[in-house]
Amino acid sequence: MASPAYQEPVMKVVGSVQSYMESSTDYVRLHVFKTLMRLLTSFAKSSSVGVLVVLGLMFLSVGGSLALGEWLESYPLAFTLTGVFYFLAGIVAYLLRSRIDRWVLESFSDMYWNK
Incomplete structure (x- = not known):
């Protein structure tokens, strides 16, 4: 058994290590939170803005298609052209998906690693 002279400093060190571990754990939990x-707030803001943009785009598309239909004197042709436009926009977005992925990763990694 260790002598009492060594026991007290060892107990102080053990107490200090335990205190350090508890404060480090609390810090990590706070940082993760x-x-x-x-x-989460970024996702909520992006989602709400995204929904509003999609709704606005939907109304603009319908209005634009109706206006184009009057101009072309063919509503089916106008809605078809609007659909083709969105189809082509989807293809462009698909071709640029790696850049979009990189942008999203950079944005969220900056948010995560920068305090």
Whole structure:
């Protein structure tokens, strides 16, 4: 058994290590919470803005198609042209998907790693 002279400093060191571990654990939990909340609020804001943009785009598409239909004197042709436009936009987005992925990863990694 260790002598009492060594026992007290060892117990102080053990106490200090335990205190350090508890404060480090609390810091990590706080950091993870902060990061998750930033990501969640960013997702909520992006989702709400995205929904509103999609609704606006939908109404603009219908209005534009109706106006184009009057101009072309053919509503089916106007709606078909609008559909072709969105189809081509989808193809362009598909071709640029790696750039979009890179942009999203860079945005979220900056948010995660920068406090």
